[in-house]
Amino acid sequence: MCKYMPKDSFNKEEVTIAYFSMEIGLANSMTTYSGGLGILAGDTIKSCSDLNIPLVGVSLLNQEGYFKQVIDAEGNQIEEPDPWEPKDHAELQPEIVSIWIQDKEVKVRAYKREVKGVAGYSIPVYFLDTDFEGNEEQHRSLTRHLYGGDQLYRLAQEIVLGIGGFRMLQALGFKNINKYHLNEGHASFIILELLSKTATDSDLGWQFDPELVKKMCVFTTHTPVAAGHDHFPFETVKSFLGAYFPYNMVEGAVRDGQLNLTRMALLYSGYVNGVAKKHGQITRDMFGDSEIDHITNGVHSVTWTCKSFKMIFDKYIPGWREDPFTLRSAWGIPSEEVWEAHMEAKRKLIAIINEKNEGFSEDVFTIGFARRFTQYKRPNFIFRDEKALKEVISRNGKIQVVFAGKAHPKDFQGKDILKEVFDIAKDPKYKVNVAFLENYDMELAGYLTSGVDIWLNNPQRPMEASGTSGMKAAHNGVPSLSILDGWWIEGHIEGVTGWAIGEEKYRCNDELAEKRELQDFYKKLAMIVKYYYKDRKSWIKIMKDAISINASFFNTHRMVHQYVLNAYFKSGNFTENPVENGVEAANTQ
Numbered sequence: 001m002c003k004y005m006p007k008d009s010f011n012k013e014e015v016t017i018a019y020f021s022m023e024i025g026l027a028n029s030m031t032t033y034s035g036g037l038g039i040l041a042g043d044t045i046k047s048c049s050d051l052n053i054p055l056v057g058v059s060l061l062n063q064e065g066y067f068k069q070v071i072d073a074e075g076n077q078i079e080e081p082d083p084w085e086p087k088d089h090a091e092l093q094p095e096i097v098s099i100w101i102q103d104k105e106v107k108v109r110a111y112k113r114e115v116k117g118v119a120g121y122s123i124p125v126y127f128l129d130t131d132f133e134g135n136e137e138q139h140r141s142l143t144r145h146l147y148g149g150d151q152l153y154r155l156a157q158e159i160v161l162g163i164g165g166f167r168m169l170q171a172l173g174f175k176n177i178n179k180y181h182l183n184e185g186h187a188s189f190i191i192l193e194l195l196s197k198t199a200t201d202s203d204l205g206w207q208f209d210p211e212l213v214k215k216m217c218v219f220t221t222h223t224p225v226a227a228g229h230d231h232f233p234f235e236t237v238k239s240f241l242g243a244y245f246p247y248n249m250v251e252g253a254v255r256d257g258q259l260n261l262t263r264m265a266l267l268y269s270g271y272v273n274g275v276a277k278k279h280g281q282i283t284r285d286m287f288g289d290s291e292i293d294h295i296t297n298g299v300h301s302v303t304w305t306c307k308s309f310k311m312i313f314d315k316y317i318p319g320w321r322e323d324p325f326t327l328r329s330a331w332g333i334p335s336e337e338v339w340e341a342h343m344e345a346k347r348k349l350i351a352i353i354n355e356k357n358e359g360f361s362e363d364v365f366t367i368g369f370a371r372r373f374t375q376y377k378r379p380n381f382i383f384r385d386e387k388a389l390k391e392v393i394s395r396n397g398k399i400q401v402v403f404a405g406k407a408h409p410k411d412f413q414g415k416d417i418l419k420e421v422f423d424i425a426k427d428p429k430y431k432v433n434v435a436f437l438e439n440y441d442m443e444l445a446g447y448l449t450s451g452v453d454i455w456l457n458n459p460q461r462p463m464e465a466s467g468t469s470g471m472k473a474a475h476n477g478v479p480s481l482s483i484l485d486g487w488w489i490e491g492h493i494e495g496v497t498g499w500a501i502g503e504e505k506y507r508c509n510d511e512l513a514e515k516r517e518l519q520d521f522y523k524k525l526a527m528i529v530k531y532y533y534k535d536r537k538s539w540i541k542i543m544k545d546a547i548s549i550n551a552s553f554f555n556t557h558r559m560v561h562q563y564v565l566n567a568y569f570k571s572g573n574f575t576e577n578p579v580e581n582g583v584e585a586a587n588t589q
């Protein structure tokens with residue numbers, strides 16, 4: 001096939017916001033993402049394109065993906081490469097920029113993919129690539145593995161993202177960018193680059209302008225635990241980046257000899273937010289910074305609404321694709337049609353499950369649980385009390401449970417939990433039909449969040465910054481049963497949009513809290529199963545309320561509105577590009 005380079009269908013001059021993310025998940029066939037963070041980034045960009053927001057996305061190519069999950073007969077997770085073909089999804093750009101890592105030149109190029117919005121507005125996303133001739137092998141590998149390698153590999157990747165990304169935007173001709181949005185701390189090295197690019201020469205030597213850099217940076221943190229924030233030995237950072245950068249300007253982000261990228265971003269971002277109301281509070285407490293705001297996550301409505309619900313929304317709520325706030329009127333859709341749309345999605349999911357002879361039935365109450373397999377998410381929670389679970393079933397009716405999720409290759413505890421759930425799935429003593437679906441990805445997430453009857457989430461509080469899969473479920477009329485953490489504190493109205501497990505005021509993370517949460521869980525589950533089988537009419541009302549109340553709000557259109565008003569505009573704007581007008585510090589070593 002002959003490929004030519006079509007003209008950009010966006011105007012580079014117009015673009016004023018650059019969005020940096022280590023992963024951006026735009027399509028299932030592009031395995032550039034691992035999970036929540038990347039899908040949120042992709043959904044954000046999709047909503048920006050629908051809303052004509054002049055933004056450009058920057059990420060790494062992650063050409064071999066995260067990994068493809070295969071589960072062997074014993075329930076062990078096997079990680080296989082999961083590559084994608086950039087040239088089938090994006091266009092290689094002619095521009096090449098250079099960065100220096102440990103005094104060696106690393107050339108960076110980019111593949112561009114345009115994301116088209118409902119009204120035809122186009123947003124470019126550049127995937128940075130170092131895997132080409134002229135680079136040393138150790139540098140060629142930097143844009144292959146998402147979250148692979150060791151700490152030094154990660155450091156080098158983040159230099160490619162932050163500094164390579166900035167230079168690529170300059171080379172591509174984006175001359176009017178005045179906001180750099182750092183989605184998580186991975187791109188924080190852009191701050192060092194901005195400090196030097198906005199420096200001015202004077203008799204006293206280089207003068208830096210922290211206030212100007214602060215005006216330019218917006219930072220979104222996603223991690224509610226201190227240990228989860230990237231940090232690197234400061235000396236190693238200096239030796240990787242070389243003498244060029246003003247390291248004295250970021251000493252405030254160094255603790256015990258470690259440069260903490262979150263702290264660096266906090267120092268130099270004029271606007272900082274957590275990703276749910278509660279997470280904003282946790283971040284303020286963690287960093288002792290009262291200025292930190294929150295903007296609760298969302299999902300891209302059109303992406304996460306299944307076919308059958310799209311059809312009834314198109315019929316009863318025309319315009320919902322442009323304006324998902326209108327989903328608030330979903331309460332008016334005839335109940336039979338909501339139920340039929342749900343059953344269509346459920347049959348599709350069950351067909352996928354039954355390809356493996358799992359014996360699932362469309363008439364049985366189905367619980368869905370899919371997310372990263374890691375200790376704090378407690379995937380085996382529902383099986384903690386075998387007796388209580390059996391009692392729920394014998395008194396109220398059958399249930400079946402479908403699981404999916406990957407464990408990070410180095411999370412051995414997560415892998416053990418996966419194996420445990422896998423073993424339980426085969427153990428008849430629980431009297432529950434349990435299936436585990438391999439290789440959780442966007443496509444499977446779509447089938448799961450639309451095809452189950454209830455979406456279960458039982459993390460240890462306060463570890464879930466936001467969570468987004470329950471929002472996807474809400475778009476398909478699937479209510480949640482969840483711990484009061486992350487977004488659910490805001491989305492939960494008991495018995496209206498779903499149900500809570502435990503109370504928000506329980507203490508976090510101790511045995512007593514878990515015991516109370518378990519007690520409450522089995523009690524609620526019994527009530528819910530009974531309700532599902534005995535009062536279908538009221539059940540469907542809850543399905544509709546999940547859409548009206550939650551899908552209409554927990555979408556990335558609302559989220560992007562808030563970023564535009566609270567983050568991009570409020571933190572000060574420019575008419576002139578500060579990078580262009582500052583005296584350029586030496587660009588290279």
Ligand SMILES: *Cc1c(COP(=O)(O)O)cnc(C)c1O
Binds near residue numbers: 036037370440
């Ligand atoms: C939505 C999604 C996630 C994130 O879901 P959480 O509820 O935040 O855990 C992770 N992986 C995939 C494949 C998804 O589609």
